[in-house]
Amino acid sequence: MDVGFxxxxxxxxxxxxxxxxPFLFVSLGECITEKAxxxxxxxxxxxxxxxxxxxxxxxxSGSAWVGIFAAGCMGSLFGLFHGWICSKKGxxxxxxxxxxxxxxxxxxxxxxxxxxxxxxxxxxxxSLAWFSSVPQVQxxxxxxxxxxxxxxxxxxxxxxxxxxxxxxxxxxxxxSEDAGTALGYNIKITRIxxxxxxxxxxxxxxxxxxxxxxxxxxEGLSSGQGLMAVALVIFARWKPVQCFxxxxxxGGASALGPAxxxxxxxxxxxxxxxxxxxxxxxxxxxSVSKKKFNDAPxxxxxxx
Amino acid sequence: MVTIWNNQMQSGLMAFLNSLAALLFSFLLFxxxxxxxxxxxxxxxxxxxxxxxxxxxxxQNTIMMATPLLFVSFCTALPAKLGxxxxxxxxxxxxxxxxxxxxxVALSSTGYVVTIIGMFLAAFIAGGLWIxxxxxxxxxKGANETIVSLLLxxxxxxxxxxxxxxxxRDPESLNKPSTYHIGTDKMLGVLPGMDIHYGTVxxxxxxxxxxxLFHFTTFGFSVRIIGGNKKAAKLAGLTIEKxxxxxxFLAGGxxxxxxxxxxxxxxxxxxxxxxxxxGYTGILVSxxxxxxxxxIIPVTFLFGALTASNGLIQRRCELPDATMIVLQGIIFVxxxxxxAISSMLKLRLVKTA
Numbered sequence: 001m002d003v004g005f006x007x008x009x010x011x012x013x014x015x016x017x018x019x020x021x022p023f024l025f026v027s028l029g030e031c032i033t034e035k036a037x038x039x040x041x042x043x044x045x046x047x048x049x050x051x052x053x054x055x056x057x058x059x060x061s062g063s064a065w066v067g068i069f070a071a072g073c074m075g076s077l078f079g080l081f082h083g084w085i086c087s088k089k090g091x092x093x094x095x096x097x098x099x100x101x102x103x104x105x106x107x108x109x110x111x112x113x114x115x116x117x118x119x120x121x122x123x124x125x126x127s128l129a130w131f132s133s134v135p136q137v138q139x140x141x142x143x144x145x146x147x148x149x150x151x152x153x154x155x156x157x158x159x160x161x162x163x164x165x166x167x168x169x170x171x172x173x174x175x176s177e178d179a180g181t182a183l184g185y186n187i188k189i190t191r192i193x194x195x196x197x198x199x200x201x202x203x204x205x206x207x208x209x210x211x212x213x214x215x216x217x218x219e220g221l222s223s224g225q226g227l228m229a230v231a232l233v234i235f236a237r238w239k240p241v242q243c244f245x246x247x248x249x250x251g252g253a254s255a256l257g258p259a260x261x262x263x264x265x266x267x268x269x270x271x272x273x274x275x276x277x278x279x280x281x282x283x284x285x286x287s288v289s290k291k292k293f294n295d296a297p298x299x300x301x302x303x304x
Numbered sequence: 305m306v307t308i309w310n311n312q313m314q315s316g317l318m319a320f321l322n323s324l325a326a327l328l329f330s331f332l333l334f335x336x337x338x339x340x341x342x343x344x345x346x347x348x349x350x351x352x353x354x355x356x357x358x359x360x361x362x363x364q365n366t367i368m369m370a371t372p373l374l375f376v377s378f379c380t381a382l383p384a385k386l387g388x389x390x391x392x393x394x395x396x397x398x399x400x401x402x403x404x405x406x407x408x409v410a411l412s413s414t415g416y417v418v419t420i421i422g423m424f425l426a427a428f429i430a431g432g433l434w435i436x437x438x439x440x441x442x443x444x445k446g447a448n449e450t451i452v453s454l455l456l457x458x459x460x461x462x463x464x465x466x467x468x469x470x471x472x473r474d475p476e477s478l479n480k481p482s483t484y485h486i487g488t489d490k491m492l493g494v495l496p497g498m499d500i501h502y503g504t505v506x507x508x509x510x511x512x513x514x515x516x517l518f519h520f521t522t523f524g525f526s527v528r529i530i531g532g533n534k535k536a537a538k539l540a541g542l543t544i545e546k547x548x549x550x551x552x553f554l555a556g557g558x559x560x561x562x563x564x565x566x567x568x569x570x571x572x573x574x575x576x577x578x579x580x581x582x583g584y585t586g587i588l589v590s591x592x593x594x595x596x597x598x599x600i601i602p603v604t605f606l607f608g609a610l611t612a613s614n615g616l617i618q619r620r621c622e623l624p625d626a627t628m629i630v631l632q633g634i635i636f637v638x639x640x641x642x643x644a645i646s647s648m649l650k651l652r653l654v655k656t657a
Contacts, residue, residue, distance in 0.1 A: 088644030103633025109626030274462030277455045
């Protein structure tokens, strides 16, 4: 079978699958946070710390999964701090997010220096392409465990928000602080827990970067995946399952440039790199002008 | 005028003491961090002082490092007066630098003054329009200004790479793709007998002008009313659109000049050196200066000092270059969280509203 013509779509699909997982995790994380009525722009900090911690712990323990868990814990530590300090009066959650990004980047680069050379055990993967024996197709449909876990998590969160008591409390915190307080729930604690659990996921997103794809620790590892979390959640209309489609779309757009280049179209390579950001920009513009963020939690001041 | 001045002096002094306390506290935290990793804080602080203000050379180095920050901080500081958080300085700097380099090459056959003015205007207008996109989308479409300005940073860098690696590339720039050089005779000059270029002077003048504009004119007054309450501003008959767009244009234009100064005084061309994270440090400067154009001047020199002494600390204390990012992160977190931290420490000097 001649794969020549299919090379570009295959590269985009493969790229989408590989690149989308960290986007999926950060967007689910931010989705939990925003459902509770807080914006955390600091996922980039948790993500980079997660990438460094995951790589280091994987190296020490010999197990990538132990590394991933440690990365999540490190991420949630950052989230815990963000959630806690933003529950105090007079602290701007957006500005604090940027501050956490800078702190996380600094700490990760600082403690990550000795991790640049050694090779840590990486995560395994398997191919979904049972229908084809063509190596390029096999390669494109390679997925790893975190991709599956991410999808399951998105579905669980959908049901969780809709049908469980916990989901209700989180949504209550996001929709009306007063109503939640009147019903006897501690909104402050709810938001702190939501931010910390959200950052657990962005820590894992970082571990995916350092332990699977691209699969090493260096200072240029993240290309702003954590920063994109907030945009992705708007993109996904605060719906966990749509976070998955948004991440796939975003991953696919990110893979557009490299895919076209591998097929010999290199003229607009650098412009294609901007594709995911331009796409997000247009979706934000398109979605806000139609209906003024009806899906957004009411306590979230993202559109005023 | 006199009462306004007095009130501003008083609240300014309180804000200054408050920020100073936050700054001291963050240096204390940094010292703790250094102790925990086994370094000697006194030694590090010593080299920090030596490397930034220890000699005439290091003072000039500090000022040079501070200059791009002086411009780019306004990208956050001016919209902040409208109550908006804009983080697009990095993109505006890149776009301004690119526009300046293009103008510089296009005007290569003209005289020195024409070229410099052309580069200045190109950078100002390009940066201004770039950040005006944020203001436009915010006001007319309701799009969140923080996220839009963040997205524009990535788009700006991609745009620059596109031109620098493509149609505008100087074929001789092999290792680091760049635009053509604007010509060594067209570079922004230095002050007599010093290494400091005129960009620093321009930056200080702009900061003074912005202070006057935003604190002593009707325009600045309308900005603060809109920042306080949009409905009240509308009732008072203010043209909100115009004020918002002008503020955003100024914010972007001044940040664009940071790129122009980098190109015209340092690199001579636009390339990846423009993407040095000045935009993100500028956010920090603006918050530390409480978005006050006058306070931005000393705060940029503080951060210039941190950058300037970085090399010395790396060499003498054998600490990685990320040490300074850690310090910046600690300062940033402390400044933003200061209301919470200080009330916990019972150290609050004044309740800044």
